[in-house]
Amino acid sequence: MIRFSHVTKEYPRTGVALSNASFRIGKGEFAFLTGPSGAGKSTILKLVYMEERPTSGDVRVGGIQANEIKRRDIPIFRRRLGIVFQDFRLLEDRTAEQNIAFALEVTGSSRDAIPGKVSRLLTQVGLASKGPSYPRELSGGEQQRVAIARALVNDPVLLIADEPTGNLDERAMRGIFQLLRDINASGTAVLMATHNLGLVRRSEFRVIEINRGQIVFDSADSSSPPGGNDPPPTDV
Amino acid sequence: MSLTLREVALGLRRAPLLSVLSVLTIACSLFAFGLFGLVALNVSEALRHVEERVEIRAFLADGTPIEAVSAAVGDIAAFPEVARVDIITPEQALARARKEMGEFQDVFDAAVLPASLEIRLKPGYRDPTTVKAVAERVRTYSFVDDVRYGEEWVQKLYSIRNIAGATGVVLGIAFAGVAVIIIGSTIRMTVLARAREISIMRLVGATDGFVRRPFLIDGFLKGVVGGLIALLLAWIAYTLVNRTLGIQSSFFATHTAVFGVLAGGVIGLLGSALSVGHHLRDV
Incomplete structure (x- = not known):
């Protein structure tokens, strides 16, 4: 579903936001993207929904390569995704x-x-x-x-959620998370950025942790993943 | 299309003050340009009236046979530069002189005024070089005693016309440029006011064309409404000037007025296209 190969994203003003990141997220998978504010979570999400293009490396989402897609085709590509944000954007x-x-x-x-x-x-x-x-x-x-x-x-085949529970109280947060789980259970892959470690620890899903633009932990690669029994990624 | 029109209506309803301000700004910009246009139109008409008075007068020798004069009139009338040729007999010359200089009417006598040919030139052939060339050709007829065309006057008129034309073009471009910039900035404000909506549209998969369309229609409509208001203001100004100064100046012809209003629409449309295009590249 998503494949990052040695992806670096550098902004002219703020410098490197993501450095040499590689990971895969399979079809129907649920993965958390965690890390402190400014770590690079939103940059990864923007690369996934092709709001940004990588400075170097290769980003593929659903078989579409970020460096090859034409600008005018991006809206059509986004119709295969669902995107939600912390501030709802209604x-x-x-x-x-x-x-x-x-x-x-x-x-x-x-x-x-x-x-x-x-x-x-x-x-x-x-x-x-x-x-x-x-x-x-x-x-x-x-x-x-x-x-x-x-x-x-x-x-959508993939739902991207950027801190979707960031503005919510505990009860609302649980409700939204359960909804995302239900959506995932029906076959939609979910990539959710959050810095809510409690939520991450309580769930069984894959965790990719990012800090200062680098992936510092990926439970799919770890022998003892904190979440435990996430399904093996199957790239498509 | 109905969705696009609904979005246009929604945009106008959502920010009525901004919409009214946009239309008024466009109207004021076009009004300023329209006033300049009215001045330019009337100066140009005044110059055209003066230009129509450019004529070549060929005085004929006494006793020239009427057949020779008639043949010459046919020849001269066939010159490509010539609009018409009139024969002025001594009696007609006397009547005209008496009419134009009433207080000296007793001084004139038909015997002292020679017959002449009065040659008027077509528009576009009234510049000093052409006038002089035609005068020289007329002078070659053996029975022509003298040819006069007010060389100095034609030269001055031509200079004034050139200066007025060049000033008109430069000022016109400057006014139009200012109008385009003001209108573009106004529409940019409208686009920025809807930046959030544009970003949401793009997130849910709206194509650039879909995002752009309501803004283009909005810009065109505001331009046309602004143009109509500007036209109305220009007409009020024209009426007031005529009444106050007691003159009868000219107003835009219908096709010019329609063109002006549509030009407002096109400026609005282009302003929108540039603003939205710029914004879409940025988001």
């Missing part, structure tokens, strides 16, 4: 269902199919009755659920 002047429908509309879904799909997605994330609510009327956890529903509109 359109404040649209209701929950309009936010989800919007993602379907911009990707050219048939108009007739949109209401049914929006309704199914809202039910899937546990917000069946919150469709007409505006983001400001929803709690943080509910807003993140809407963001996740929006990320699922195109049945």
Whole structure:
């Protein structure tokens, strides 16, 4: 699903954000990306959804190579992904269902199919009755659920989550994490950046730890992974 | 397309103040350009009226047979530069002199005024070189005593026309440039105000074309509305000037006005295209 081979990302102003990183994440896998703020987690995610291109090395996602994809093809590529952020990134002047429908509309879904799909997605994330609510009327956890529903509109093969529980209380955090697990259980690979070590330790999934732009630990390579029984990566 | 139009409407509804300010800024920029255009139009019309008075007068020798004069008139009228040729008899010359210089009307006598040919040139052939060349050709007729065309006056007129033309082009480009910059900056504000929405659109897989389309329509519409307001303001200014100064200046012809309004739309569209394109490259 994701393959990083000796990837370095250097920004003109801030210098090296990622140095010689190599890892693979298989189809349907769930992996945490952990590390302190500024360690390079978001850089890895941006490289995955091709917001950034590597300075050197090779990034492949779903068989697409970052250095070869044309700029105009990136939106089409992103339709195979779902992306959620700590700050939800919802359109404040649209209701929950309009936010989800919007993602379907911009990707050219048939108009007739949109209401049914929006309704199914809202039910899937546990917000069946919150469709007409505006983001400001929803709690943080509910807003993140809407963001996740929006990320699922195109049945993504990979869900990228950048600190999705960072703004949430413990209870909401557990709810979102469970939702991500459910999504993963249905076959979607999940790559979740978090600095919540408690959450990471409590789960059984693979952990890639990054510090100062370097991968310092990968439970898939470790003889004694902290999480334990993660499935072996199967690259596609 | 309906989605694009809905996004345009939503954008206008979401930031009505910014939309109104954008339209007014565009209107003011185009109004300034329109005022300049009105001044340029009227100066050019005034010069054209003066230019129409450029004429060559060929005085004929006494006793020239009418057949010879008629043949010459046919010849001269066939010159490519010549618009028309009139024969002015001594009696007509006398009547005209008496009319133009009323207080001296008793001084004139038909016997002292020779017959002449009055030659008017086509537009585009009224420059000093052409006027002189035509005058010299007319002078070659044996029965032509003298040829006059106000050489110095034609020269001055031509200089004024050139200066006015060059000033018009330079000022026109400057005004248009300022209008484009102001309109572009205004639209850039609109784009920046929707930066978050653009980034979300891109994250969910909207193509650049999809993101760009509502902004292009928005820019075009604002440009057209701004252009219409500018046209209205220019018409009010034109009416006030005419009333206040008691003159009858010219206003834009319909096709020029339509062109101006559409030009506003195109500037709005280009401003949007540049701003969104720039923004999309940055995000």
